[in-house]
Amino acid sequence: MKHSFKASWEEIEENPELFVSSICTSLQSQFLVMPKGNGFIEYPIFERGYEELKQATNGFTEFSEDKISPTLFKIPISIIVLRSILGFTPPEWAYITTQRTGIKVDQGFARSLDRKIRMNPFNVLSPNGVLKSRLDAMIRVACQLLSEEVTYVGNKNLHRLDKADTRQGLDGVQLLSTIGAPYAMLLYERFLGRPFASHRDSVSELVGDTLESAIEDVLTSYKISYRKTKRAERIPGFDQAPDFIIPSEYNPQIIIEAKITEDDGTARDKVTRIQHLSELSMAGQTNGVPKYEVIACIDGRGFGVRREDVKKMLLATRGKVFTFKTLSNLVEFSRLKEFAIK
Known part of the structure; x- marks a missing residue:
């Protein structure tokens, strides 16, 4: 089957x-393998936090702020274990804490605390100031929620705490x-999410970086001048910065957009x-020649389930659509060869 770029x-x-089929056939799903990234919590670390929380509460029988708080400040990974028992995201825990206690715990604080713990799960937290008042409030609310039976919310609704535990x-x-069930492992998988979805969301940029790094390798191997933009960077002439500009933003001749996604919406x-x-x-063409060539480098299941959108991309790039499998053809079958030094 002939590739569109040829x-x-x-x-x-x-x-x-015909060419949409060619593109979709060469797509590879990346969902089975994810980068760990900074802040990934290995199971033994999580399990230690679980055991510390279990001991502090006498096997979860004495679940109170006074029992839990000292352990959570001393072994911060236990905070993530407690959040996993609740089944909440950091912003959700912050929101319900503010709602129940009147103490303002914003989602920025909750996210920063969660990130700080994941980066250094055993670094003791200072038990004073704003951190203490907010974290104590979060612990108090967690104890309240876990000490109550789930409220009936009707047949058409589902309570977030209506879980087996x-x-x-x-x-x-x-x-x-x-009862001998590996409860710590259940909580660990809940922490990683549906399964691993919370972690997948946290490293989504790293997943995309694998394709961008491969593109950089190709450009570098041919000694092609390029400008790789940063996230949310402002580039004159573009309302949103392209991923790559060749040779530079001052004289854009080729634009490369790169994306790996398992999500069709993305x-x-x-x-x-x-x-x-x-x-x-x-719009910027001169004598019928487009201002610059647009190239798409894509991969992942998300594109494979949207044939009509792939067709739009095919026509928008005039066939210049490459995947991981076909990336070795990037220079030879695009205007990039004009800037290559062999």
Whole structure:
């Protein structure tokens, strides 16, 4: 099957579906392997936090702020274990704390604390100042929630604490921690999320970096001048900075947009972005020649389930769509060869 970047514009216009199939066939899903990134909590570390919390509460039978607080300040990873029992995100825990206590705990504080603990899970927290008042409030609310049975919310709704371990308040937590079930592992997987979704969200940029790094390797190997932009960077002439500009933002001749995604919604957003860049290029054309060439480098299941969007991207880039599998052709079959030094 012929690749779109090897075809003429006439061939693409005549039978775009053929080339959409070619692109989709070469896509590879990356969802089975994720980078750990900074702040990844290994299970033995999480389990230690679980055991410390279990001992501090006498097997979850004495669940009070006075019992828990000293341990959480001394062994901060226990805070993440407690959050995992609740099944809340840091901002959710902060919100319900503010709601129940009147003590303002904003989501920025909750996220920063969570990040600080993941980076240094055993660094003792200073038990004074704003940190103490906010964290004590969060602990107090956690104890309240886990000491209550779940409120009935009707047949058409589901309570967030209606889980096997928290449905009956602390009785369920105590039971799971003593019947021989690997409760610490259950909590660890809940911490990582659906499964591993919370971690996947936290390293989403690192996942994308693998493709961008591969593109940089190709450009560097051919000694091509390029400008890789930073997230949210402002570049004159662009309402949103492209991922790569060749040779520079002062004389853009080639634009490369890169994206790996397993989510079809994110894939759609990237296609829309590429279409917009194509429109900007055509608006700045001279004598029928586009202002710059737009190249798409993509991969992941998210694009594979959106054939119509891949077709739009194919037409917007005039066939210049590459995947991980075809990235070795990037220079030879694009205007990049004009800037290559072999």
